[in-house]
Amino acid sequence: MLVQFLLTGLALGSIYGLVALGFAVIYKAERVFNFAQGILMVCGAYLAYTATTQLGLPFPVAVIVIIAAAALLGIVIQFLFIRPLSGQPLLPVIMITIALSIILKALIEILYGVQPKPLATSLPTGVLILGDVRLSQLNLTAAVVSWVCMGVFFAFFRFTKAGLLMRATADSHEAAILSGVNVNRINAGAWAIGTILAVIGGVFLGQIQLASTELEHIGLLALPAVVIGGLQSIPGAIVGGILVGVIEQLASGYISPKARDVFIYIPLLIMLLVRPWGLFGNRELGRV
Amino acid sequence: MARCADGTHAARRFLAVAGAALSLSLGFSSSQALAFESPQDGVYEDRIDWGVTGDMSGPAAGSQHPWVKGFQSRMHLVNEKGGINGRQINVLAEDTRYDAPSERIAYEKFASQTPVLGMSGMGNSSAQTALVPMINRLKVPVVGTYTTAKASVEPTNPLIYGGFCGFKQMAQVGVGHFANSLKLDKPKVATVHLDVASGVEFNGYMDEAVKKLGGTNVSIPIKVVAADATPQVLALLDAKPDFVAIHGVATTSLLVLKAMQQYGVDVPSFAITYLGTPSVYQSVGEAAGKNYHFVSCFTPASAASPEAAADLIAQAEKDGHGALQDDINFVAGWVVAGLVAEAITEAGEEPTREKLVEILNDGFELPASGLSSKLVYTSKDHEGLKVLQPIGYDYATKKFKSFGDYADFEQYVN
Amino acid sequence: MAATDNPILRVDGLQMRFGGLTALDNVSFTAGEGEVTAVIGPNGAGKTTLFNCITGMYRASAGRVSFAGQDISGFAPHRVARAGMARTFQNLALFPGLNVRDNLLVGAYRHGASGLIEGAVLGPRARREQAAAEDRAAEILEFLGIPELAEAMPGELPYGRQKQVEFGRVLMQDARMILLDEPMAGMSRPEKTLMVALIRNVRHRYGVSFLVVEHDMPVIMDISDHIVVLDFGRKIADGPPAKVQQDPAVIAAYLGSEEAGQAVFAGAA
Numbered sequence: 010m011l012v013q014f015l016l017t018g019l020a021l022g023s024i025y026g027l028v029a030l031g032f033a034v035i036y037k038a039e040r041v042f043n044f045a046q047g048i049l050m051v052c053g054a055y056l057a058y059t060a061t062t063q064l065g066l067p068f069p070v071a072v073i074v075i076i077a078a079a080a081l082l083g084i085v086i087q088f089l090f091i092r093p094l095s096g097q098p099l100l101p102v103i104m105i106t107i108a109l110s111i112i113l114k115a116l117i118e119i120l121y122g123v124q125p126k127p128l129a130t131s132l133p134t135g136v137l138i139l140g141d142v143r144l145s146q147l148n149l150t151a152a153v154v155s156w157v158c159m160g161v162f163f164a165f166f167r168f169t170k171a172g173l174l175m176r177a178t179a180d181s182h183e184a185a186i187l188s189g190v191n192v193n194r195i196n197a198g199a200w201a202i203g204t205i206l207a208v209i210g211g212v213f214l215g216q217i218q219l220a221s222t223e224l225e226h227i228g229l230l231a232l233p234a235v236v237i238g239g240l241q242s243i244p245g246a247i248v249g250g251i252l253v254g255v256i257e258q259l260a261s262g263y264i265s266p267k268a269r270d271v272f273i274y275i276p277l278l279i280m281l282l283v284r285p286w287g288l289f290g291n292r293e294l295g296r297v
Numbered sequence: 298m299a300r301c302a303d304g305t306h307a308a309r310r311f312l313a314v315a316g317a318a319l320s321l322s323l324g325f326s327s328s329q330a331l332a333f334e335s336p337q338d339g340v341y342e343d344r345i346d347w348g349v350t351g352d353m354s355g356p357a358a359g360s361q362h363p364w365v366k367g368f369q370s371r372m373h374l375v376n377e378k379g380g381i382n383g384r385q386i387n388v389l390a391e392d393t394r395y396d397a398p399s400e401r402i403a404y405e406k407f408a409s410q411t412p413v414l415g416m417s418g419m420g421n422s423s424a425q426t427a428l429v430p431m432i433n434r435l436k437v438p439v440v441g442t443y444t445t446a447k448a449s450v451e452p453t454n455p456l457i458y459g460g461f462c463g464f465k466q467m468a469q470v471g472v473g474h475f476a477n478s479l480k481l482d483k484p485k486v487a488t489v490h491l492d493v494a495s496g497v498e499f500n501g502y503m504d505e506a507v508k509k510l511g512g513t514n515v516s517i518p519i520k521v522v523a524a525d526a527t528p529q530v531l532a533l534l535d536a537k538p539d540f541v542a543i544h545g546v547a548t549t550s551l552l553v554l555k556a557m558q559q560y561g562v563d564v565p566s567f568a569i570t571y572l573g574t575p576s577v578y579q580s581v582g583e584a585a586g587k588n589y590h591f592v593s594c595f596t597p598a599s600a601a602s603p604e605a606a607a608d609l610i611a612q613a614e615k616d617g618h619g620a621l622q623d624d625i626n627f628v629a630g631w632v633v634a635g636l637v638a639e640a641i642t643e644a645g646e647e648p649t650r651e652k653l654v655e656i657l658n659d660g661f662e663l664p665a666s667g668l669s670s671k672l673v674y675t676s677k678d679h680e681g682l683k684v685l686q687p688i689g690y691d692y693a694t695k696k697f698k699s700f701g702d703y704a705d706f707e708q709y710v711n
Numbered sequence: 712m713a714a715t716d717n718p719i720l721r722v723d724g725l726q727m728r729f730g731g732l733t734a735l736d737n738v739s740f741t742a743g744e745g746e747v748t749a750v751i752g753p754n755g756a757g758k759t760t761l762f763n764c765i766t767g768m769y770r771a772s773a774g775r776v777s778f779a780g781q782d783i784s785g786f787a788p789h790r791v792a793r794a795g796m797a798r799t800f801q802n803l804a805l806f807p808g809l810n811v812r813d814n815l816l817v818g819a820y821r822h823g824a825s826g827l828i829e830g831a832v833l834g835p836r837a838r839r840e841q842a843a844a845e846d847r848a849a850e851i852l853e854f855l856g857i858p859e860l861a862e863a864m865p866g867e868l869p870y871g872r873q874k875q876v877e878f879g880r881v882l883m884q885d886a887r888m889i890l891l892d893e894p895m896a897g898m899s900r901p902e903k904t905l906m907v908a909l910i911r912n913v914r915h916r917y918g919v920s921f922l923v924v925e926h927d928m929p930v931i932m933d934i935s936d937h938i939v940v941l942d943f944g945r946k947i948a949d950g951p952p953a954k955v956q957q958d959p960a961v962i963a964a965y966l967g968s969e970e971a972g973q974a975v976f977a978g979a980a
Binding site: 126217226227257261265266 | 353358362520523524529546548551552555556558559574576579580
Binding site: 169170173174176177179180181183184185186187188189190191192 | 788789792793797798799800804805806807808809813814816817818820837840841880884
């Protein structure tokens with residue numbers, strides 16, 4: 010039972026971690042606390058619906074279209090709403106992201122209707138049986154893809170030119186400008202990556218359930234995940250996501266579904282009171 | 298007659314007030330014009346205003362939006378056929394977002410601001426419960442609720458009439474049918490339900506129905522925004538039920554069904570009416586969906602006889618709702634609009650709220666239409682649609698299939 | 712005068728007004744290729760405003776700036792940097808979260824031929840560029856005498872070392888001119904000596920031109936080829952150190968009287 014809960018929690022937590030990672034990338038780049046991350050995830054589920062069901066694209070092509078559309082969406086959001094507010098205090102930018110999430114939600118409901126849409130992707134649906142433990146292949150695929158994405162993401166940051174420029178810009182806008190870096194373009198890139206990560210999470214959650222704007226609530230579990238992990242920290246976002254997934258499973262499994270929220274948000278409160286920079290954050294930089 | 302006297306009295310009183318206001322106000326002529334154009338019960342020379350509330354953009358929009366569309370489509374058909382006694386039915390739809398305050402505002406509006414003869418919908422059971430005193434005071438009849446809260450029908454309220462299958466009957470028919478067809482003596486049942494008021498209520502009815510057969514029922518709660526149903530299905534494995542009852546929203550029921558399949562829990566299941574939509578069946582897939590049923594007092598178009606469904610299908614296509622014709626909620630809205638049209642017709646040439654209540658409360662009956670079971674209101678019982686049937690889905694033909702006639706399942710209801 | 716023969720920077724009639732206040736009033740001068748040009752003047756003379764106008768932080772109200780034959784008036788700061796003009800501040804502009812080598816590499820990557828996308832997926836051209844940049848970073852660290860610090864984080868280093876790292880990043884940018892904003896501020900005497908040596912070495916080795924704002928007169932007199940003096944936003948003198956030092960207008964501007972002013976410059980004589 011315990012192993013089962015841990016593994017399921019790990020699989021789900023990997024998806025949360027992926028979405029949280031996208032959140033952390035955007036936060037690191039522009040210090041934007043992006044409340045639209047949940048709805049960006051929902052966009053992923055609907056993009057998958059459009060690509061596979063409406064356009065009838067073969068799955069590999071659909072994946073490319075979904076990722077390209079996500080990147081474009083992130084870039085457009087950054088260009089239209091975030092760039093003009095650059096240098097403004099935190100609050101107006103937060104309000105913008107909240108407004109954005111409401112607008113995107115309404116647009117989705119206008120474009121697709123309020124009925125949830127079933128996804129018909131070629132993701133596996135069977136079961137993997139390991140002794141007593143049963144894992145859904147879909148959850149397992151989600152976890153593996155999440156880990157691959159995180160790996161690719163780390164390699165990108167660690168070993169590529171664009172990754173270095175992104176790290177540098179996140180570190181100090183001023184120094185980046187003085188070094189001749191086009192900071193706006195780098196930030197647009199951060200939004201593109203953040204959106205892609207959210208959208209991938211959304212495709213999986215949409216497949217596990219339905220494409221529905223209600224998924225936004227699950228996407229917003231990225232918030233406790235990043236706060237617990239440390240806002241500034243990339244590994245923190247992933248660990249935070251996995252923790253949230255595991256806590257969710259253990260709390261609903263051993264106590265009750267309602268207990269889930271208590272056990273997710275109490276660590277968040279404790280973290281904010283005792284260690285506001287999170288598990289992995291930097292004490293000086295990472296205060297919420 | 299009473300209506301006329303009332304109207305004259307109201308107009309005279311209004312004139313007195315307007316006259317007093319004349320010395321202060323320059324807007325006399327316009328208020329006077331208004332006074333004669335606005336009968337308080339929403340009945341005009343050429344039209345009757347009827348209110349509908351539902352969640353069209355909030356958390357329950359997935360099911361209530363099609364319901365409102367079904368209601369409107371049916372009224373389009375009524376109007377195209379010439380309306381009722383020469384009057385068109387003008388549906389005033391308010392989006393109440395599954396929210397009690399919005400529901401209250403809409404109801405007040407329907408009472409006086411844009412008065413209506415009556416209203417339908419009110420699909421939020423806690424809002425309904427909270428509004429009962431207000432309904433008793435403002436007296437706009439609520440004919441055909443989307444969900445029927447206990448407080449609305451117990452004790453019987455002359456102003457409120459159910460328009461949806463009740464949770465109690467869902468539990469009775471589901472339990473009765475499965476116990477019978479699986480030949481179970483003392484059935485072991487598990488009920489997976491949302492941890493909200495209606496879920497707990499449904500679980501209570503399950504307890505009752507199962508206990509009557511000497512069986513046992515285990516309650517397994519789930520959250521509305523769950524991402525996974527592993528803990529619930531592990532609890533199912535533990536309980537080893539003969540069959541499972543599911544209360545929830547589309548996403549939670551999907552999670553439960555998929556997780557059941559994942560853990561090889563291959564027992565029959567039935568869900569509450571709201572979950573009988575094609576999209577749930579399509580998402581869950583044939584392997585997990587073939588043993589999944591729902592109980593309903595409405596018949597989706599594809600499971601109904603072609604004659605019974607012809608009008609609905611034609612009108613849905615015409616109104617651009619072709620995709621909704623097999624949605625149980627669209628059918629439910631359609632049926633309730635039919636009920637409303639019938640009640641208005643019976644209320645005579647000059648219908649009033651009072652007359653409408655008289656007609657409905659005094660023993661009102663609609664025969665089974667092929668799209669729903671028979672609807673009965675008596676002065677002691679306003680639940681309306683009490684007989685349900687289990688319905689399944691045929692993946693090969695992509696059509697719903699029923700397991701008999703409503704009459705076959707009447708035995709389980711009491 | 713070498714500066715006018717072969718200018719790398721030409722400032723022409725630069726004017727900057729903030730509301731009613733004129734911070735720069737028709738300032739024109741040139742800086743010679745490979746030379747150290749100093750901008751001096753009392754506090755509030757407009758030195759920092761001048762730097763901000765040249766580097767694109769401010770948009771001048773009137774006038775032109777041309778650099779290496781290109782009109783850069785109105786360029787955004789990152790474009791000025793890409794044109795080959797690098798600026799360092801009194802505050803260090805380093806990336807505290809990146810190690811010393813990565814700090815240098817950021818400087819190199821802005822002028823690569825491969826774009827961001829190619830850089831992200833590591834195409835062959837991007838890979839070649841990356842290897843070249845890493846070689847160059849090693850060479851510059853060697854030149855600065857700090858090859859062993861490649862993996863260190865800037866925050867762990869003393870101020871003087873950090874300044875060197877910043878210089879290294881600027882050199883990686885292939886800067887043709889470096890703008891130094893009070894490079895000696897807050898430095899001890901030995902640190903200043905090291906800094907002067909660094910400026911000389913860089914200039915010698917890489918042929919970079921410098922434009923310097925600095926208050927330490929002895930240092931200025933020591934390293935400059937050419938001095939521009941501002942007072943109340945106007946240029947009041949322009950020439951080699953020996954000549955500027957003797958200019959009565961300069962001396963008066965500095966301390967309000969010729970005698971006091973002479974004392975200021977005494978140390979540099």
